[in-house]
Amino acid sequence: MEIINSMEHYDYEQLVFCQDKASGLKAIIAIHDTTLGPALGGTRMWPYTSEEEAVIDALRLARGMTFKNAAAGLNFGGGKTVIIGDPRKDKSEALFRAFGRFVESLNGRYITAEDVGICVEDMDIVSQETKHVNGVGAIAGSSGDPSPITAFGVLKGIQACAKEVWGSEQLKGKTVALQGLGHVGYYLAKHLHQEGANLIVADINEQNVERVVKELGATAVNPDAIYGVECDIFTPTALGAIINDHTIPQFKCRIIAGAANNQLGENRHGDLLHSKGILYAPDYIINAGGVINIADELNGDYNKERALRAVEIIYRNIEEIIAISKRDNIPTYKAADILAERRIDTLGKVRSTFLSHARR
Ligand code: NAD
Numbered sequence: 001m002e003i004i005n006s007m008e009h010y011d012y013e014q015l016v017f018c019q020d021k022a023s024g025l026k027a028i029i030a031i032h033d034t035t036l037g038p039a040l041g042g043t044r045m046w047p048y049t050s051e052e053e054a055v056i057d058a059l060r061l062a063r064g065m066t067f068k069n070a071a072a073g074l075n076f077g078g079g080k081t082v083i084i085g086d087p088r089k090d091k092s093e094a095l096f097r098a099f100g101r102f103v104e105s106l107n108g109r110y111i112t113a114e115d116v117g118i119c120v121e122d123m124d125i126v127s128q129e130t131k132h133v134n135g136v137g138a139i140a141g142s143s144g145d146p147s148p149i150t151a152f153g154v155l156k157g158i159q160a161c162a163k164e165v166w167g168s169e170q171l172k173g174k175t176v177a178l179q180g181l182g183h184v185g186y187y188l189a190k191h192l193h194q195e196g197a198n199l200i201v202a203d204i205n206e207q208n209v210e211r212v213v214k215e216l217g218a219t220a221v222n223p224d225a226i227y228g229v230e231c232d233i234f235t236p237t238a239l240g241a242i243i244n245d246h247t248i249p250q251f252k253c254r255i256i257a258g259a260a261n262n263q264l265g266e267n268r269h270g271d272l273l274h275s276k277g278i279l280y281a282p283d284y285i286i287n288a289g290g291v292i293n294i295a296d297e298l299n300g301d302y303n304k305e306r307a308l309r310a311v312e313i314i315y316r317n318i319e320e321i322i323a324i325s326k327r328d329n330i331p332t333y334k335a336a337d338i339l340a341e342r343r344i345d346t347l348g349k350v351r352s353t354f355l356s357h358a359r360r
Pocket of ligand 1: 146147149150170179180181182183184185202203205208211223237238239240259260261287290291
């Protein structure tokens with residue numbers, strides 16, 4: 001693999017290969033862009049089948065974080081770590097201590113947190129070696145579970161979409177098909193119920209389904225049937241790539257807006273939704289509540305009220321993305337990238353002014 005050439009393609013700043021034989025650590029830290037501030041992005045542990053696969057994933061995810069952080073109004077750049085290993089067998093105290101020392105060696109250019117395969121307890125160990133870690137359980141002032149704030153942000157995004165489609169953000173009487181009733185889905189179901197929406201729900205975990213049927217009077221359908229139910233809003237909050245050639249012909253909704261990451265199977269599926277007149281709330285914009293919540297820790301001790309206020313940006317971002325999409329007649333997923341790039345470009349220029357104490 002031509003690594004430097006690959007980095008040049010999307011202008012990555014730095015790729016750090018971390019190896020520690022004693023603990024078995026093999027990790028790659030990718031830093032995409034630090035125009036807005038230190039790179040912030042979680043650590044993923046996954047049994048990659050090749051180093052190339054791990055490098056590609058680290059690069060892809062780091063760039064995604066640049067866009068997500070920029071659009072969320074955060075003063076952070078984009079970065080991500082992948083640890084090559086099986087999270088069920090390869091975790092150890094030594095491995096996370098070794099990883100923490102590599103993070104520390106970057107002196108704050110990169111700040112890490114949890115991602116797929118990593119839990120709060122792992123990050124607690126990392127925090128013994130570096131202060132550049134967020135979402136830690138053991139430290140006073142940390143933000144804890146981001147899911148309730150993510151759910152609140154998704155509600156804001158859904159309301160902004162409703163305003164566009166029906167002229168009012170009211171969800172009373174609207175039917176929402178909610179896929180996934182886990183950490184985020186459960187809180188989101190409660191919000192939607194409180195707003196007066198009718199809920200049709202699906203999850204492969206029966207206990208999760210029973211809970212919302214009992215507590216909120218939701219109607220349950222089989223997991224495969226959720227795509228085709230008659231509804232106003234389809235809310236994917238379980239898996240990625242659920243907007244694809246198989247599901248698009250089934251959708252009977254006006255809006256797709258939910259928390260799941262990487263909802264579009266491919267970009268062309270975003271083009272297809274646009275041509276069908278289904279309003280799609282880009283995933284990394286509407287699910288940014290979690291990262292906004294984590295970023296609040298870096299303002300000093302975590303403050304939930306301040307984090308909730310910051311999450312309101314999701315409503316305004318969705319409005320702005322819709323405006324760009326209409327102005328340029330482009331799908332919303334492309335408009336989201338324009339919004340993020342605009343902030344990086346503008347603030348990059350503002351921050352180029354020489355300050356004697358900053359020595360940039
Ligand atoms: P979770 O694992 O707690 O919940 C996912 C739920 O989806 C589970 O209840 C699971 O049983 C269900 N599910 C899995 N496969 C399914 C299928 N085929 N059909 C129906 N249901 C299925 O995860 P979460 O933290 O609630 O996150 C949900 C989504 O939101 C994920 O895509 C995640 O990446 C994304 N997200 C979460 C956060 C956060 O703060 N937790 C932030 C941003 C994005």
